[in-house]
Amino acid sequence: MELKDRILRFRAKKKMSQQQLADLIGIHRTTLSALENNSEKCKQTTILTVEIFLEERGC
Numbered sequence: 001m002e003l004k005d006r007i008l009r010f011r012a013k014k015k016m017s018q019q020q021l022a023d024l025i026g027i028h029r030t031t032l033s034a035l036e037n038n039s040e041k042c043k044q045t046t047i048l049t050v051e052i053f054l055e056e057r058g059c
Contacts, residue, residue: 003051004036010059025053 001009011021022032027046034042035050 002038003047003054004038006054006059007032007036007050010054010057013059025050 007021010016011018014021016024018032018036019029022029025032027049031042031046032050035047
């Protein structure tokens with residue numbers, strides 16, 4: 001499953017806004033939005049941070 005799908009699924013399951021999830025992870029809302037839209041502009045460290053966050057929560 002692609003990262004964008006995992007993010008969207010997690011947000012839907014937890015009924016969270018982009019801002020709420022971004023705050024929880026420690027990134028900007030615009031960065032989370034870019035990840036959800038498959039933007040290639042995100043740093044690898046940011047992508048890894050989000051992937052680890054989701055993995056730790058079973059997504």
